[in-house]
Amino acid sequence: CTTGSYCPQGSTQNAPCPEGSYCPNPKESVRCSGGQYCPKGLSRPLNCPTGSFCATPSAIRNCPEGSFCPERSEEDNACEAGSYCPN
DSSP: OTTTTTOTOOOOOOOOOTTTTEEEEEEEEOOOOOTTEEOOOSOEEOOOOTTTEETTEEEEOOTTTTOOOOOOOOSOOOOOOOOOOOO
C-alpha cells in the first residue's frame, strides 16, 4: 500500500485513508482530534488554518465576519467588545 492509504489485514486493494482520519502507515488509521482537518488520503493530520474553523475533522469552514479563528479552532469566537474582526 502507498503513503496515505489504509490496508488492514485481508485487503484486496489500495484504499485512501478515510476522511476524518490519517494513516501514519498503511496498517493504522488514527482518528483526527479537535482543531485538525483531515480530508481522505492523509498520512499525517493538518491543523485547521488561521481564519477557519473545523467543527469536525472532515470539514473546514471560513470564520464569519465579527468572529476570529486562530489556528486549530473548532468553532468561531465572537469578537470582544472594544475590538472588531473584519473576517
